[in-house]
Amino acid sequence: MKGKCFQCGADVAPDASFCGRCGTRTSDPLEATLVLPVENQDELLQRVRMVLAGEYEVEHELGRGGMGVVFRATEAGLGRTVALKILPPDLGLTARAVERFKREARMVAELDHPNIIPVYRVGQIGGVLHIAMKFIEGRSLDAIIEAQGALPVPVVVYVLRGTSRAAAYAHDRGIVHRDLKGANILVDRDGRVMVSDFGVALRASDVTLTADGTVIGTPPFMSPEQCSGRRAGPQSDQYSLGIVAFQMLTGAVPFQADTLAGIMHHHFFTPVPDVRLVRDDVPSALIDVLHVALAKEPGARYASTRDMLAAVEAIPFSEADRRECERTLRALAAGSPVGKIATRGLPALPEGPTLAMSLPAPPPARWPSGRRARLTAVGAVATLAVGAAWWISRAGGTPAPSAIPGSTAAPAAPPPSATPPSPRAASPTGKLRMLTSPPDAEILIDDRRLGVGSVFDQEVAAGPRRLRVRAPGYQTFDTSIVVPRGETLRLGRIALRSRDGGT
Structure with missing residues (x-):
């Protein structure tokens, strides 16, 4: 029997622990479904x-x-x-x-x-x-996609033109949407595309997060920087528009998972599936727009949304296309069916989190198929040790010893050379990107708190560092890592073991 999300009213499967639409936790610590x-x-x-x-x-x-x-x-x-x-x-x-x-x-x-x-x-x-x-008399884009599935390419380009124009206009005036998705894109009875809620989406810092699992934004459409709690800028809206375009082309969002942490992990680390695996009629110019807009790094997306709009408007689109699109959208806004677009299914996403490092040959072993998407602390230690050994081998150093989670012995202290430099010193830095399970785990580097649940491209002093991840009721994860100078160390998701031995 399905329940209802107490925040947005969407149907929630009996075994789901969060709402797939708004991300709100729908179960209490005893896993009893909360029904509104x-x-x-x-x-x-x-x-x-x-x-x-x-x-x-x-x-x-x-x-x-x-x-x-x-x-x-x-x-x-x-x-x-x-x-x-x-x-x-x-x-x-x-x-x-x-x-x-x-x-x-x-x-x-x-x-x-x-x-x-x-x-x-x-x-x-x-x-x-x-x-x-x-x-607005009409329907939301997500309701249209839910009923219709994938949309014709000219309709996708038409909608993307309208939404990109709206975003570029608002961004030019310093207003960022922060929650672009199909539910906030409306199609009126004349086939016009309009964006709602510009600038009125909340920031994470605006809310006192008293409810476990509360999320600002809609997880399937959130940019990696939003997932990490960083401030959303124009490039975040570009990413969300890219998700919307992908959904229009395929009938589904690119990243889905059974848990909120799983969706966030995909946004951080999983490449977006190639839409050409789903349908054959997508022009290369539109593929290029998706590739840029859905880049993991904000700096790899368009420098401005005006640039994104120019790329969208460069996609071939005739006057006849415009008239046909308006006719199609008028019918869809009125609830009338139109011809379905034949598509193939999306490829399965990787089940297990991976350490996103470019290791030298031979390539790292892949997870066996069917393995659960949870990384045990022992596995994480092994992976981190391999990564640390490789990074140090590049620098000609010697790997630092790593502690074994759950052991009674005190963790080995970092060597004297690993002592963090003074914050005032001009020292080389790298960046760290990772997620934790549970999502409220504290992340510490050299006993300095770096974040809770996730860090996204956080600057850290380069070189050997002591990494600890801890949470009440779980065994502390304690190891040594090496942060590469001027690069990003991606650690995937680290799942802590509970004190009774589970994960």
């Missing part, structure tokens, strides 16, 4: 009606996202229909975050672009933060 009864949804509607009475006549719920609920409402006085987005107070927004949210929403209200849904008003009444936007 229908009456609770009605209670929210009644509360909104009561608080906003006199300002809006709230009619009914239109949809839910990870950070809010959208209602259809009529604005008092003007009598116009609006889409009213409500951010409930139990999100734990700080006062500073609320003020920034209002300020950015007012900036968006000044945007005037045919592909951006206008924001009429933003305010807070009785603890309810709300944004009134133009109501």
